[in-house]
Amino acid sequence: MRFSRKSVQDYALVLLGTLIQALALRLFLIPATLVSGGVSGAAQIINFFTGWPIGLMVFVGNVPLFVLGWRYLGGVRFALRTAAAIASFSFLTDLLVVFLPAGGVTDDLFLNSIYGGVVLGIGLGIVYRGKGTSGGSDILGRILNHRLGISISQSYMITDTLVVLLGGIAFDWEHALYGVVVIYVSGLAAEMASEGGNIYRTAMIITALPQEVTQRVLTVLERGVTLLEATGGYTGEQRPVLYCVVTRSEVNQLKELVREADPNAFMVIGQANEALGEGFRPLEKV
Incomplete structure (x- = not known):
């Protein structure tokens, strides 16, 4: 496969975006036990009980979704960018454990939810700019949309709400409520980063x-x-x-x-x- 200059730029954006997402998890969300929905949120819950590496579980959880959603990912190039995003995010999430403090930046739940949401959203938006997706909810949303006719926005709401509810059961309901804040803030930040602020x-x-x-x-x-x-x-x-x-x-x-x-x-x-x-x-x- 030949790579054009634009393709290289897209993959560079995908890698940068996943690095920023991994930083959001390791600096803000994981230390504060804040679940942001999707496969990464489910991986956080499993990690809490088992200690299994979060990045590895994100990768394993995304593999069957990726295989099922291949035909709905908008073509080979778009699917390959999504595969690169999943692999790099999973790898970086576990790699950063070595370099970042386990306790994160702050103990304040509000600050962790706001800054975690903003940084996570910026990472997502940059991945979208690189014509990729973050996997997880993105893929599942496309599958539900094509198979059941459920809109992608409703699919996100269903999957993220389910994970947040599980987070409330696993941790506590205060953390679950702050998890909703993370989802909302990250959505706004992702839109701003992917489409720009020039309205x-x-x-x-x-x-x-x-x-x-x-x-x-x-x-x-x-x-x-x-x-x-x-x-x-x-x-x-x-x-x-x-x-x-x-x-x-x-x-x-x-x-x-x-x-x-x-x-x-x-x-x-x-x-x-x-x-x-x-x-x-x-x-x-x-």
């Missing part, structure tokens, strides 16, 4: 004066505008809908420009996680 705004404008509004947006904001042909459901009249993408800081200026051009315009503002192309992040650099 853009999309605007759809229905106006009787499309040319005037378009001209103002083009000349003042220097943003592109697309005219979409539409038909009014009540009037049956043909009227263009203007579509444009702006940054958060430009939203109020856009509203004012539309108001000045047509005070009777109808405007809907939405949110986009990423904008690629002219005027934003160049598509060829993605």
Whole structure:
């Protein structure tokens, strides 16, 4: 198999992401007995009772899921990145025992849940940027989605909730509640790390004066505008809908420009996680 420069970058991101995830476990979650869900959470519970290496159990637990979920992992390249993520995360989780203090950084449950969630989420997001997944819940979610029609988000909720409940039984319910905080915070951090913090705004404008509004947006904001042909459901009249993408800081200026051009315009503002192309992040650099 030939590896392009982009493939090497992707694998480097996967390895970096799994290292950060392993650090989150060893510095914050494992010392505080905080379960974050998924196979790693189940491995923490088993380790608590048996002393078996967590990384090894993560690897063993992911092997059957990976085999079952191979066809749902989005192609060979995507599956190979996931395999690399599982293997490196498992290895690093056990390797870091030698270099990191067993008691972690702090004894405070709240600090461990917040910082553990943030660091874990950043690691997950970087793995996603490398076009891989962390295995475990990701694979199981895809299997449940294809076999039973359960949405992937619901699959995550089911599997993570089950593991957290088991953590409450194994440790105590205070730790289980903080485990929910870890899951929530890590999800936010993963989204931020994988998609970036540049949240853009999309605007759809229905106006009787499309040319005037378009001209103002083009000349003042220097943003592109697309005219979409539409038909009014009540009037049956043909009227263009203007579509444009702006940054958060430009939203109020856009509203004012539309108001000045047509005070009777109808405007809907939405949110986009990423904008690629002219005027934003160049598509060829993605």
